[in-house]
Amino acid sequence: MTARSPSGRSTKRRGSLSAESPLLGGPLGSxxxxxxxxxxxxxxxxxxxxxxxxxxxLLRRLLPATDLERTVDDWGRSERVLxxxxxxxxxxxxxxxxxxxxGVEHVPESGGALLVGNHSGALPPDxxxxxxxxxxxxxxxxxxYMLGEHWFKGYPGAGMLTNKVGLVPxxxxxxQRLLGDEERLAMVFPEGQKGSRKLYWQRYRxxxxxxxxxxxxxxxxxxxxxxxxxxxxxxxxPIFAHARALERLTGLIYFxxxxxxxxxxxxxALMYLPAKFKIRFLEPLDLDAYGPEDADDLALVSSLSEEVxxxxxxxxxxxxxxxxxxxFG
Numbered sequence: 341m342t343a344r345s346p347s348g349r350s351t352k353r354r355g356s357l358s359a360e361s362p363l364l365g366g367p368l369g370s371x372x373x374x375x376x377x378x379x380x381x382x383x384x385x386x387x388x389x390x391x392x393x394x395x396x397x398l399l400r401r402l403l404p405a406t407d408l409e410r411t412v413d414d415w416g417r418s419e420r421v422l423x424x425x426x427x428x429x430x431x432x433x434x435x436x437x438x439x440x441x442x443g444v445e446h447v448p449e450s451g452g453a454l455l456v457g458n459h460s461g462a463l464p465p466d467x468x469x470x471x472x473x474x475x476x477x478x479x480x481x482x483x484x485y486m487l488g489e490h491w492f493k494g495y496p497g498a499g500m501l502t503n504k505v506g507l508v509p510x511x512x513x514x515x516q517r518l519l520g521d522e523e524r525l526a527m528v529f530p531e532g533q534k535g536s537r538k539l540y541w542q543r544y545r546x547x548x549x550x551x552x553x554x555x556x557x558x559x560x561x562x563x564x565x566x567x568x569x570x571x572x573x574x575x576x577x578p579i580f581a582h583a584r585a586l587e588r589l590t591g592l593i594y595f596x597x598x599x600x601x602x603x604x605x606x607x608x609a610l611m612y613l614p615a616k617f618k619i620r621f622l623e624p625l626d627l628d629a630y631g632p633e634d635a636d637d638l639a640l641v642s643s644l645s646e647e648v649x650x651x652x653x654x655x656x657x658x659x660x661x662x663x664x665x666x667x668f669g
Contacts, residue, residue, distance in 0.1 A: 412504075415485060415518075421504040426475075432465070433472040436614050437572060440669065441473045443621035446566055449480040452519035453624070454558045455527040457568035458546050458652050459535030461577035462596040463609055466570045470527060471506070473619055484525040485518055489532060489593070512557060520561030527568075528554045530645070537582070537594045543574035544660060546653045552645035559635040564624035567648050569655035572617035575666050616669040618659050622651055 411420045433439050447453065457466060467486050475481050487510040508514050510528065518526045529535060530549035538545070558565050579596040586602070587595035600608035625648060634640055663669060 415506070415508055416503040417483065417485065417506045418504040421501070422506075425505065429468055429472050430476070432612070433469060433476065436612065437465070437469060437576065437617040438614075438669075439469055439473060439572075439617040439619060441477055441619045441621070443623075444473055444478050446621045446623055447474060447478060447482075447525065448564070448566075448624070449478075449482070450523070452523040452561055452563035453525055453566055454515075454519060454554060454561075454563055455484070455525065455566045455568050455621075456554055456648055456652070457527065457529055457570055458544075458656060459529035459531045460538060460543065460570070461536060461573040462579045462598055462601065463577055464529075464536050464573060465576055465612055466573045467527065467529070468505075469573075469617055470568060470570070470619060473621075474525070482525050484527055487515060487518075487526050487528045510553075512553070512560075515554075515557035516561055519557065519563045523563075528557075530554050530649075533593050537579065537596070538574075539582075540574070540578040540580055543578070544571070544656055546649055546656070549645045549649045552641040555641045555644045555648075556635040558627055559630055559641075560632045562627070562632065564626055565644075565648060566624045567622040567651045567655075569620040569622065569652050569659060570617070571619075571656060571659045571663065572615040572666075575615035576612045576617075578613075615666055616663075618663075618669065620655050620659065622655060625651075 412418045447455065455470065457470065459466060467488075471484050471486075474484055483506065485506045485508050487508055489510065508518065508526070515526065518524045530553070531547040532550065534547040538547075555565070577600075578598050581597040583595040583597055583602075587593075595602070598608075599613065600611035602608070604611060625644070627644075630640070
């Protein structure tokens with residue numbers, strides 16, 4: 341139905357439907373150039389060929405400069421919290437585990453780098469000890485972030501504390517920003533929970549390093565990989581069995597049974613056995629010959645991942661062969 345305007349022209353009455361309406365089976369709406377409307381924008385998207393990739397150096401300049409007076413960074417890592425817990429960490433590092441490190445100078449003094457280590461212990465003490473080795477013995481100490489699973493996200497307080505000391509959820513975007521954009525140090529344990537949930541009789545047998553996600557992250561960011569071999573954590577917090585029913589009940593990724601847990605409850609987190617720790621930072625795996633596009637080469641990624649795993653396993657075996665005592669080294 342139409343109505344006449346004062347000028348004599350006919351106009352559609354408001355609310356009327358035509359045969360071209362999508363509600364009556366007509367075509368969906370389109371943008372001005374005929375491209376389908378996707379519900380996100382009503383202007384045509386530029387084709388990849390017409391938009392050159394952004395220059396990483398220009399993007400890096402957009403990041404805010406480091407504020408030395410700021411105690412909490414954009415990742416939630418808090419220097420104030422680290423200063424509070426450092427006396428306890430140093431007690432474990434110097435007197436309880438008596439950590440012996442070698443090769444910390446292989447960790448670059450500047451630029452991004454990805455540290456990759458073997459993982460173990462019901463509540464793994466390896467990451468904090470590597471962090472303290474860099475803080476205490478590196479010629480140019482730098483903050484280090486741990487890319488890992490958020491074990492305690494369902495437990496108020498515990499998840500916040502791990503974030504304050506430098507735990508960042510393992511995600512490709514986080515790895516790219518940490519390593520490539522901000523040029524920071526990060527550490528990852530590719531075994532994940534497969535390494536930390538190992539039973540005592542399975543100790544020091546490295547699990548498969550996933551699908552090589554850490555290699556892809558290093559290739560895309562253009563940073564070296566520093567393998568790290570760690571001995572001592574398997575005995576410091578061993579696992580003798582798993583309680584599957586309690587694991588499902590509590591929602592924990594695993595429910596270990598050992599010398600301290602579950603009978604001592606939360607106090608078990610401070611009841612590590614005094615095993616002698618040895619940490620070896622191996623020579624970096626230089627990836628300068630590759631580019632970001634090589635991250636999509638599955639064969640290359642798998643080969644590099646296995647090479648890193650073999651290097652760490654060989655060094656772990658060498659350290660075990662030279663060890664005369666679990667407790668005294």
